[in-house]
Amino acid sequence: xxxxxxxxxxxxxxxxxxxxxxxxxxxxxxxxxxxxxxxxxxxxxxxxxxxxxxxxxxxxxxxxxxxxxxxxxxxxxxxxxxxxxxxxxxxxxxxxxxxxxxxxxxxxxxxxxxxxxxxxxxxxxxxxxxxxxxxxxxxxxxxxxxxxxxxxxxxxxxxxxxxxxxxxxxxxxxxxxxxxxxxxxxxxxxxxxxxxxxxxxxxxxxxxxxxxxxxxxxxxxxxxxxxxxxxxxxxxxxxxxxxxxxxxxxxxxxxxxxxxxxxxxxxxxxxxxxxxxxxxxxxxxxxxxxxxxxxxxxxxxxxxxxxxxxxxxxxxxxxxxxxxxxxxxxxxxxxxxxxxxxxxxxxxxxxxxxxxxxxxxxxxxxxxxxxxxxxxxxxxxxxxxxxxxxxxxxxxxxxxxxxxxxxxxxxxxxxxxxxxxxxxxxxxxxxxxxxxxxxxxxxxxxxxxxxxxxxxxxxxxxxxxxxxxxxxxxxxxxxxxxxxxxxxxxxxxxxxxxxxxxxxxxxxxxxxxxxxxxxxxxxxxxxxxxxxxxxxxxxxxxxxxxxxxxx
Numbered sequence: 001x002x003x004x005x006x007x008x009x010x011x012x013x014x015x016x017x018x019x020x021x022x023x024x025x026x027x028x029x030x031x032x033x034x035x036x037x038x039x040x041x042x043x044x045x046x047x048x049x050x051x052x053x054x055x056x057x058x059x060x061x062x063x064x065x066x067x068x069x070x071x072x073x074x075x076x077x078x079x080x081x082x083x084x085x086x087x088x089x090x091x092x093x094x095x096x097x098x099x100x101x102x103x104x105x106x107x108x109x110x111x112x113x114x115x116x117x118x119x120x121x122x123x124x125x126x127x128x129x130x131x132x133x134x135x136x137x138x139x140x141x142x143x144x145x146x147x148x149x150x151x152x153x154x155x156x157x158x159x160x161x162x163x164x165x166x167x168x169x170x171x172x173x174x175x176x177x178x179x180x181x182x183x184x185x186x187x188x189x190x191x192x193x194x195x196x197x198x199x200x201x202x203x204x205x206x207x208x209x210x211x212x213x214x215x216x217x218x219x220x221x222x223x224x225x226x227x228x229x230x231x232x233x234x235x236x237x238x239x240x241x242x243x244x245x246x247x248x249x250x251x252x253x254x255x256x257x258x259x260x261x262x263x264x265x266x267x268x269x270x271x272x273x274x275x276x277x278x279x280x281x282x283x284x285x286x287x288x289x290x291x292x293x294x295x296x297x298x299x300x301x302x303x304x305x306x307x308x309x310x311x312x313x314x315x316x317x318x319x320x321x322x323x324x325x326x327x328x329x330x331x332x333x334x335x336x337x338x339x340x341x342x343x344x345x346x347x348x349x350x351x352x353x354x355x356x357x358x359x360x361x362x363x364x365x366x367x368x369x370x371x372x373x374x375x376x377x378x379x380x381x382x383x384x385x386x387x388x389x390x391x392x393x394x395x396x397x398x399x400x401x402x403x404x405x406x407x408x409x410x411x412x413x414x415x416x417x418x419x420x421x422x423x424x425x426x427x428x429x430x431x432x433x434x435x436x437x438x439x440x441x442x443x444x445x446x447x448x449x450x451x452x453x454x455x456x457x458x459x460x461x462x463x464x465x466x467x468x469x470x471x472x473x474x475x476x477x478x479x480x481x482x483x484x485x486x487x488x489x490x491x492x493x494x495x496x497x498x499x500x501x502x503x504x505x506x507x508x509x510x511x512x513x514x515x516x517x518x519x520x521x522x523x524x525x526x527x528x529x530x531x532x533x534x535x536x537x538x539x540x541x542x543x544x545x546x547x548x549x550x551x
Contacts, residue, residue, distance in 0.1 A: 267307060
């Protein structure tokens with residue numbers, strides 16, 4: 001499979017820039033350029049993490065990204081793209097399915113639209129976002145097959161919908177890299193469990209998104225959204241002005257810019273909530289175990305989860321309904337009630353009790369959201385969560401990753417990948433640290449030398465997790481609350497350790513134009529309640545706006 005994939009790429013490189021027909025648009029590939037002045041201008045950026053050393057990817061995968069689709073893109077062209085755009089841009093999954101039912105759109109046209117849009121922006125030196133790492137070379141044929149096999153009887157709403165996956169989720173026909181040079185040629189033998197679930201309902205895996213390398217547990221103080229493979233992710237709401245959030249940065253920027261219907265991100269602590277908030281998206285960090293982690297490059301088996309990132313609550317619920325399924329080979333997996341997305345248009349906030357963390361009560365966007373909630377007879381009570389002992393939270397990640405990452409490298413990668421331990425990765429990166437670890441690899445070094453074992457840390461880990469539950473549970477019981485209200489990813493670590501799900505929803509933009517979100521947190525296994533409340537809140541807030549520079 002790997003040899004055939006790269007042979008296809010090399011054959012198509014030869015003909016990529018050839019103009020076959022004067023009536024067709026000439027499709028150009030990405031060309032690397034001198035970014036030294038651009039980098040120099042960022043050295044005074046007020047956010048230290050945005051003083052980039054590199055923006056373009058070191059890997060040459062971006063140059064080859066669209067090669068398998070050259071002929072179809074050339075035939076589709078800019079005029080057809082502009083014609084289709086009003087039918088697709090910012091539309092929900094159910095709206096798109098209605099258009100297909102009415103024969104105003106096909107799954108093939110929808111997929112080709114997204115591919116053209118990726119081409120249109122990601123090959124433009126003034127607009128590119130470095131959102132997408134790889135594309136599924138078979139996706140157009142798969143879209144044609146979905147059109148042929150579409151039935152009149154009920155299908156899952158994701159049928160025929162192009163979805164992007166964060167590039168730490170295994171796909172058997174595309175590389176899975178975590179953004180790292182050492183995994184550049186890793187084409188796993190099997191799909192991840194959730195990739196298969198998406199395939200089972202007929203979704204189209206459009207491609208893989210950029211991410212903070214190794215899910216942002218690799219280097220200290222480095223930029224959000226940077227990887228060797230994908231380069232530096234850039235925020236469409238403020239390119240080189242605002243951070244993208246991380247580590248699911250490419251999933252956030254891609255969906256904000258309408259590069260696909262929706263995306264899957266992963267989170268250990270804030271990695272879905274953060275980029276969703278920075279990109280005016282709805283993102284769900286599920287309860288640990290509601291979504292299988294098998295075949296996903298790990299940080300922590302205690303805290304890791306995948307989850308949906310979408311432009312609205314119902315789309316996020318639809319995506320969650322497809323990937324939430326029991327997996328007997330995931331130690332935390334459990335049998336959950338199916339997500340009901342069909343009734344979400346009829347939910348209400350009347351009588352719902354929200355606990356607003358006092359630290360966010362003075363924010364003007366939060367105050368506006370609170371007023372809207374109270375206008376429809378929801379109740380908002382300001383709370384002060386208890387002080388908890390949380391100092392060793394990151395040690396959970398250190399101890400788990402030292403075991404969990406080698407386990408993945410032993411069981412879930414292609415045969416040509418030789419690294420099996422964190423020590424091997426560090427040694428590989430040292431061969432050319434300017435390219436492979438330009439910021440540092442200090443977290444990997446610390447994990448490599450840490451002698452604390454999982455058994456030795458078990459008592460402390462259980463204490464931290466109990467303290468996290470207490471952080472939410474005490475005010476919820478005292479005030480009889482349904483959900484806790486937070487902002488962006490600011491309470492992510494507590495939600496992670498407590499195994500509490502969190503749903504983040506756009507509430508507007510600050511005076512600089514940067515997106516902000518409100519975040520709802522509920523007890524474990526309460527995803528349905530979050531979607532019910534989130535959908536009702538979204539109807540009265542309606543603050544999702546697409547980035548103006550990406551029309």
